[in-house]
Amino acid sequence: MTFCAEPVPGLNPVILTTIERVLTRVNALSQGGPGWTRPSYSPLESAAHAIIEEEALALGMEVRRDHGGNLIARLPGRDPELPPIWCGSHLDTVAEGGAYDGQAGVAAALALVTALRSTGVTPAADFVIVVTRAEESVWFPVSYIGSRAATGQLLAADLEARRVDTGRRLADHMREEGGDPEALMAATPPAPARFLEFHIEQGPMLDSTAEPFGIVTAIRGGLRYRAARLHGVWAHSGGAPRDGRADAVVAFADLVLAMDRIWEDFLAKGADLTVTFGRVSAASPAHAMAKVAGELDFCLDLRSEDVSVLDAADAALKAEIARIEGARPGIRFDLGQQSRSRPAQLSESMAEWVAGGAARLGLNPPRMLSGGGHDAAAFATAGWESVMVFIRNWNGSHCPDEGMNPADLALAVEAVCTALSGNAGP
Amino acid sequence: MTFCAEPVPGLNPVILTTIERVLTRVNALSQGGPGWTRPSYSPLESAAHAIIEEEALALGMEVRRDHGGNLIARLPGRDPELPPIWCGSHLDTVAEGGAYDGQAGVAAALALVTALRSTGVTPAADFVIVVTRAEESVWFPVSYIGSRAATGQLLAADLEARRVDTGRRLADHMREEGGDPEALMAATPPAPARFLEFHIEQGPMLDSTAEPFGIVTAIRGGLRYRAARLHGVWAHSGGAPRDGRADAVVAFADLVLAMDRIWEDFLAKGADLTVTFGRVSAASPAHAMAKVAGELDFCLDLRSEDVSVLDAADAALKAEIARIEGARPGIRFDLGQQSRSRPAQLSESMAEWVAGGAARLGLNPPRMLSGGGHDAAAFATAGWESVMVFIRNWNGSHCPDEGMNPADLALAVEAVCTALSGNAGP
Numbered sequence: 123m124t125f126c127a128e129p130v131p132g133l134n135p136v137i138l139t140t141i142e143r144v145l146t147r148v149n150a151l152s153q154g155g156p157g158w159t160r161p162s163y164s165p166l167e168s169a170a171h172a173i174i175e176e177e178a179l180a181l182g183m184e185v186r187r188d189h190g191g192n193l194i195a196r197l198p199g200r201d202p203e204l205p206p207i208w209c210g211s212h213l214d215t216v217a218e219g220g221a222y223d224g225q226a227g228v229a230a231a232l233a234l235v236t237a238l239r240s241t242g243v244t245p246a247a248d249f250v251i252v253v254t255r256a257e258e259s260v261w262f263p264v265s266y267i268g269s270r271a272a273t274g275q276l277l278a279a280d281l282e283a284r285r286v287d288t289g290r291r292l293a294d295h296m297r298e299e300g301g302d303p304e305a306l307m308a309a310t311p312p313a314p315a316r317f318l319e320f321h322i323e324q325g326p327m328l329d330s331t332a333e334p335f336g337i338v339t340a341i342r343g344g345l346r347y348r349a350a351r352l353h354g355v356w357a358h359s360g361g362a363p364r365d366g367r368a369d370a371v372v373a374f375a376d377l378v379l380a381m382d383r384i385w386e387d388f389l390a391k392g393a394d395l396t397v398t399f400g401r402v403s404a405a406s407p408a409h410a411m412a413k414v415a416g417e418l419d420f421c422l423d424l425r426s427e428d429v430s431v432l433d434a435a436d437a438a439l440k441a442e443i444a445r446i447e448g449a450r451p452g453i454r455f456d457l458g459q460q461s462r463s464r465p466a467q468l469s470e471s472m473a474e475w476v477a478g479g480a481a482r483l484g485l486n487p488p489r490m491l492s493g494g495g496h497d498a499a500a501f502a503t504a505g506w507e508s509v510m511v512f513i514r515n516w517n518g519s520h521c522p523d524e525g526m527n528p529a530d531l532a533l534a535v536e537a538v539c540t541a542l543s544g545n546a547g548p
Numbered sequence: 549m550t551f552c553a554e555p556v557p558g559l560n561p562v563i564l565t566t567i568e569r570v571l572t573r574v575n576a577l578s579q580g581g582p583g584w585t586r587p588s589y590s591p592l593e594s595a596a597h598a599i600i601e602e603e604a605l606a607l608g609m610e611v612r613r614d615h616g617g618n619l620i621a622r623l624p625g626r627d628p629e630l631p632p633i634w635c636g637s638h639l640d641t642v643a644e645g646g647a648y649d650g651q652a653g654v655a656a657a658l659a660l661v662t663a664l665r666s667t668g669v670t671p672a673a674d675f676v677i678v679v680t681r682a683e684e685s686v687w688f689p690v691s692y693i694g695s696r697a698a699t700g701q702l703l704a705a706d707l708e709a710r711r712v713d714t715g716r717r718l719a720d721h722m723r724e725e726g727g728d729p730e731a732l733m734a735a736t737p738p739a740p741a742r743f744l745e746f747h748i749e750q751g752p753m754l755d756s757t758a759e760p761f762g763i764v765t766a767i768r769g770g771l772r773y774r775a776a777r778l779h780g781v782w783a784h785s786g787g788a789p790r791d792g793r794a795d796a797v798v799a800f801a802d803l804v805l806a807m808d809r810i811w812e813d814f815l816a817k818g819a820d821l822t823v824t825f826g827r828v829s830a831a832s833p834a835h836a837m838a839k840v841a842g843e844l845d846f847c848l849d850l851r852s853e854d855v856s857v858l859d860a861a862d863a864a865l866k867a868e869i870a871r872i873e874g875a876r877p878g879i880r881f882d883l884g885q886q887s888r889s890r891p892a893q894l895s896e897s898m899a900e901w902v903a904g905g906a907a908r909l910g911l912n913p914p915r916m917l918s919g920g921g922h923d924a925a926a927f928a929t930a931g932w933e934s935v936m937v938f939i940r941n942w943n944g945s946h947c948p949d950e951g952m953n954p955a956d957l958a959l960a961v962e963a964v965c966t967a968l969s970g971n972a973g974p
Contacts, residue, residue: 155833218834260836325787342786348837356947359824360768360851360919361751364811371825372808378801385790398785399797400839405829407581408644410686411774411847412920413826413946421837425786493786494838520839521782 134539136240137233138532144229145528147173148213149221157218157522161287162256162267163191163295170213174228174253181235183251189309190271191301193253197235199245205315206248207542208506209234211497212257212268219258220524222322226513226531228253230320233535234542243543247316254497255299261285262292263348265463266500271301273504274311281307316472317501317508320534322526324494328514333488334527335480335534337473338510341492341499342394342425343465345432349421349458352377356408356416368452370418371404376450380442381422388435395435396425396493422457427465427491436460466499472509479541485533487511494519511538560965562666563659564958570655571954573599574639575647583644583948587713588682588693589617589721596639600654600679607661609677615735616697617727619679623661625671631741632674633968634932635660637923638683638694645684646950648748652939652957654679656746659961660968669969673742680923681725687711688718689774691889692926697727699930700737707733742898743927743934746960748952750920754940759914760953761906761960763899764936767918767925768820768851769891771858775847775884778803782834782842794878796844797830802876806868807848814861821861822851822919848883853891853917862886892925898935905967911959913937920945937964 148170153159160166171193175185178195185195199206211227231251238245255268262283270276281293281303288295293303323329328336354370378399385397404418422439426432443455473489480487492498492510502508513531517523574596579585586592597619604611604621611621625632637653657677664671681694688709696702707719707729714721719729749755754762780796804825811823830844848865852858869881899915906913918924918936928934939957943949 157834159833216836216838258838260838323787324784325789326792327789344786346837355944356949357944358750358920358946359826359849360770360822360921361749361945362822362919363751364815364822366752369824371828372804375801375804375808378798379805382798382801389790396786396788396790398795398838398840400785400837400841401831401835402797402841402844403829403831405827405831405845407585408583408947409827410642410946411772411824411826411849412642412684412686414824414944415826415828416944416947418828419831423785423837493788494784495786518781518783518840518842519787520784520836521834521842523782 133532133536134237134240136236137535138528140233140236141229141528141531144177144232145221145225148225155218157220158215159217159219160213160215161285162214162258162261163292163299165299167214167255168299171253174232177232178251181239183235187300188272189302189306190268190276191255191296191299192268192272195251197238197249199247199249201246202248204247206250207316207318208250208252209318210252210254211319211321212254214256214258214261216258216260216520218522219520220522222515222524222526223324223519224257226322226526227320230531230535233532234539237535237539238542241543245542249542257497261287263461264292265495266497267292269497269500271306272311273501273506275500275504276306278307314505317498317506318472318538319496319498319510320531321496321510321512322515322519322524323512324515324519326516327490328512329516331488334514334530336488336490336512337476338492338512339468339473339489340427341466341468341496342427343429343432344463344495345424345436346461347422347457348461350419351456351458352418352420353454353456354416355452357414359412359414362414367414368450370415370453373446373450373453374402374418374420376446377442381439384435384438384442388431393431394427394491395431397435398423425493429465463495463499464503466502468498468502468509469507472507475541476509476511476538479539479544480537482540482544483537485537559958559962560663560666562662563961564954566659566662567655567954567957570603570658571647571651574651574654581644583646584641585643585645586639586641587711588640588684588687589718589725591725593640593681594725597679600658603658604677607665609661613726614698615728615732616694616702617681617722617725618694618698621677623664623675625673625675627672628674630673632676633742633744634676634678635744636678636680637745637747638680640682640684640687642684642686642946644948645946646948648941648950648952649750649945650683652748652952653746656957656961659958660965663961663965664968667969671968675968683923687713689887690718691887691921692923693718695923695926697732698737699927699932700735701926701930702732704733740931743924743932744898744964745922745924745936746957747922747936747938748941748945748950749938750941750945752942753916754938755942757914760940760956762914762916762938763902764918764938765894765899765915766853767892767894767922768853769855769858770889770921771850771862772887773848773883774887776845777882777884778844778846779880779882780842781878783840785838785840788840793840794876796841796879799872799876799879800828800844800846802872803868807865810861810864810868814857819857820853820917821857823861824849851919855891889921889925890929892928894924894928894935895933898933901967902935902937902964905965905970906963908966908970909963911963
């Protein structure tokens, strides 16, 4: 499925033009391999930020960077007393990620300002483009690093986290890419204001209901075991009888299917939950075809909009582990450190404001839940009135084939532009 | 459990001394990391062969190498008309393997000759120590390379196999370590004679019944998928609902538990079978905690003494795959190339001969089956009268903790030495 995006009649053509240019420019930067790879706090991420800086300066915006290395570009509004509207997303990617996750939200923010400039409209409140750092927690085992830095929520302990590929500290990578971790810890964050993020859905709901975009009312939180290990007993594949084995692969399979059944039960009871074992390795130099595996590494990602569901799923996990360890002598699980991100309720008044702009275009976007975590969750947790606009996408997300029609994003931007032009905001 | 081996009263002390010296010398050679790593057709394997050459020359044996790079050392017997007895094993290891698999059999062969020399006994038939190459099929996806080369069974196609760590051809590695692949293909193998191999059991049977050694009557064959792949659909861990997922990890877990149940059913019906998924990887750069896995690599090792059981287990595997692909849209298995090693019946007359030597020491070693494949299988397939003597071991095998008491091996060598000294052989 490919799209050749055409300008929609009656819509401001600079929106689509800007979106396509920004996506093309940013996506020229990648580490190589399939899809796009721009690690958090890497020179590639910084180069992507530099492109947005250039674009914002060309629009006459005031550009600065905060101590966390986030890029902040301001378009002054008519009334300096109104809380500003920040709008943006991130430009880092997972390894071998897609062309839209993060990038689309930054392109949309620039397209909004371009559209305002092209029509000569000055919005009521300051409009601030924010390009955050390090949203993808696959590089550092810490959630929402850049947006938590921007809102005064990053902890000194977080700065000690190691990047998985380099083994070096977040503080060091941040400093290398223009940040100042010491100053960040001492800084006073900006007063909570308003935050808006455009993002692909990363799920099939909008695509399956033929909706170009939707408005997000809450973001799922996560409970993760990033470095869990299962210990069994190494043995010879042909010599070890079935009865005496403690096979790490079989015990892991037992856990995976048990958690899949538990997930089904939770859904049947109406609870919101996802369960994913995204990374599994029994492929060290010690593993071989002719050996019963004595060890297996895995990670587990549980997500829900409801903290109590996460806690219940975690309890069910531990009960299954106890069952498996009891039933399979020689098997022992070590879940390692648990990390969490809190579910976030978004702003109903911001959602109404976006819906108002859409209504003026004759659109009625659905309200929906975000399965993925996003910078908007960090802003909401910091007390900002926050909203997300989801764009339909397909072929999954966090993968090279991630698909989105830029015209869908342009339509969503037009809706918000209409809302911005029409009144003082939410 | 550690042993400080003591000479057994009444037994020839040079047997234990030789075993311990040879094991110590050979095990000084390893690539590093836990345990012992000497890849097939590597300079480390060649260096281990050179140690045995030196030991054999010191015993006054005639030493040569065949075109496959196997080391062959001859002690002339009294009667050149009798078929010689070849005795030996291999010195390559799996990655991070143990101290005895292969090594013990070579040490035993040298200890036998040392004992004969120390007592002035010349055996009836020629006694030939053979140190084979590349017995461990984890390096090249080919079974029994050295022993098949020694017995005229290696195929030209096998020479094209690539070593998994270097990606280079068997022919090239063979040539580098002193072999001559072209001459090997043109050579006439020696006439089938008699083959004897001492080896650790690689299973718990002897240890659990407190038997120091046993006599092997058959060797299990194998049916392997060394490079199987499972294709699913990449998706976002928080965004993809349970219903639409094609999660490669969950589908793999389904297969593993299904094959474990099938194994249980086969055993209940009295069939001989082992089922092992020894290596599993959903840990490429594309895999991440926050992604549903769209791909998973694995290998599967089925073993049985009965070819028809292997065929039935393979059919059951394919039926399970069809069931899983039907039940889980988006999931597709690609088993890749199948490789096989044939089960081998060993020689009853050779077994009787070893048992006769043991009886003269007052011992009655049990008859048993070999779960692992061994060089003896290749010799038996080539029409050699072959037998194996298994030594009790513990802590599994193909792993750094692999345990064996050198005194158990010395006792088995003494039994064979008694048989050799007593008559013309089997």
